[in-house]
Amino acid sequence: MKPLKVLTFSTLFPNSVKPSHGIFVETRLRELLKSGQVESRVIAPVPWFPSRHERWGDYAKFAAVPAREQRNGLDVRHPRYLLLPKVGMTSAPLMLALGARAAVQQLIDEGFDPDVIDAHYYYPDGVAAALLAKWFDKPLTITARGTDLNLIPQYALPRRMIEWAARRAAGSIGVCAALMDVLRGWGHEPAKLHTLRNGVDLERFRPLPPAAMRAELGVDGDPLLLSVGHLIERKGHDIAIDALAELLPARPGARLVIIGEGEERAALLARAARLGVADKVRLTGALANTELLKWYSAADVLLLCSSREGWANVLLESMACGTPVVATDIWGTPEVVAAPAAGRLVAERSGAAFAAGVQALLSAGVDRAATRRYAEGFSWQATTEGQLALFQAVTGVATHA
Template sequence: MSKRPLKTLLFSSLYPSSVRPGHGIFVETRLRELLSSGEVETRVVAPVPWFPSTHPRWGDYARMAATPRRETRNGVEVLHPRYLLPPKVGMTMAPLSMALASVPAIRGLLAEGYDFDVIDAHYYYPDGVAAALLARWFGKPLTITARGTDLNLIPQYSLPRRMMQWAAAKAQASIGVCAALVDVLRGWGVADERLHVMRNGVDLQRFRPLPQQQMREELGLVGAPLLLSVGYLIERKGHHVAIDALAQLLPTHPQAQLLIIGEGIERANLLEQARRLGVQDHVRLTGALPNTELLRWYSAADVLILASSREGWANVLLEAMACGTPVVASDIWGTPEVVANDMAGRLVSDRSGEAFALAIVDLLRAGTDRAQVRAYAEGFSWQSTTEAQLALFGRLAGRDYA
């Protein structure tokens, strides 16, 4: 007689929806890899802040308001309860508000016969704190996955930090996508036996090398070296550093071009910076692109730049390398665990345009074997993370899935 699948409840506001398909795609990707094992069933509760209007003038708030209450994505049932996020006090109220709003959704799942074994929460604040409340109310074991800014930024606020420390003490297990995040939890006094590093993998089918010259022609790209910077247009992602680096490169590499993929509040500032530095003809902002289209741009590029000030485990690094493109990245948090040798790229300790330009020149002079870069990325499959999740969730549920 075969054992029944392990039943999990994934809880996180960082989960894609039909109106924001790229939001939190890294959480969905890990779940899809886990489900591909055939040993797990899941439901997703992905709370959304309540907003009164779907009018386009409200931008991202309108998209959140248009999120369906219940939908199916890639065969997974997803519930989107609404929680109140009051102005000014929203940051401290969010965990309780999110938890209370999710109770009816979870009760509904239980009434439908979905009695889950484990709560699998992602992002420590406010999601992990809310999940700790729900785990207590429903009497379920809990794991919380730390992903980056939840532990390398939010703890600077004293009340959220204390709430996260409480949640870490209540969770049966905490997962970090890199060792640096687990070190934060260890510093809070969380016992080693409850700490786990489960790195993100890369989808080696979605991200694969395509012919570089063909991609450049299809995308209408000219110039060399072709530099790429991908991510939300916010200061933390360092696109401004990439523009500074381009300005430093142009005297010796007059055909260099920089492509910036993403959308966000810094767009106007980045365009103005490029104009002020006289490099506007060498910079192209594409706006946001679907994740499924990125492999063409990665494959076309010579170098991916990631000049972030904070990262947990930057998926764009592995995505680029899986397409054969080396990287130049800030030497922070989990990034040294991703870029572990010179074949993969270069790490930069000084977050400045000059330092990044020097690293790019060093990488270009050394030359790139794109097949070797791809082979390096192949060492980051999802298999080990999936096996570790099965073992952990099974143990918490009182069953052996090792």
């Protein structure tokens, strides 16, 4: 039986310049391919920039992304699209689709005629994919991952485009039930809405000896707190710093490590200095998964103080290393942190509330082995089976012998 041909479409996909960008999309695809029932090609557009000149800042890196590359056995193409200043948000779906159209045609000309287009992130990627599906007469699935449905729809025109794409799609996938509740609330057909959560790579993220990891990393803390994610406002690293300051009177040995890079770096350093905890806060910058593993294992608690999350991969990564979490009780997070072994949920996004959550967690006692066992319940198998069933339903192509 020939494998079902899936065209994966998303701007959220790793490349040789940004190897961790959208790695969760690549991971889900790689797990799907392990089934042996699917063949895939990837189109991951990047914004067009004329050169690598430093005046473009971080965007200059896009100019260095190759037009085509092989990643972990996957054929990945990076067509360019115009990202227009000021009107980029509303023009992006059309620019994306136009930029990718020739790449899709080239795939077909080379003999890879997809049975289905599988898009990730509803806006602008999903809307662009809906245009491509219309132009090439292909069934479409779109996966919602977080801000694409819990933030962007507050803008009227993007919401209308998202609704159009959802009607055009043969199936919508949410990485948590809360995201599909958004489309359900808009009146979209329940039979087309599917929740397929992210899993965790239990081999990549595994417990390492905490004491040995602390010695290797040159870090201590009693407790050692971790906050991981882009340094942007909605991730709430500022609240993690506040929580440390609140915690210190009761636990003077507490330390906080923040892993990530972004626009809030200077503000976070200033906040730590203002609160008198600068010597107890360490910012590492962005790190590869091979390094994250060590930090998760070294820490006592992971803090996730976000205002919005779909399905936060850092939660499961931390738990897989045996480290429980304290996280904001929002969107998909309660679906991840659903047992005492996982950690604690915090209703209020404040330093005092998170400090109280850490205290409650530590006072109850941490069983790292139990936290790891909890994470082992989140393998990728169920998600892979759900995708295969959905693709079969929307294409009519059997995926099982």
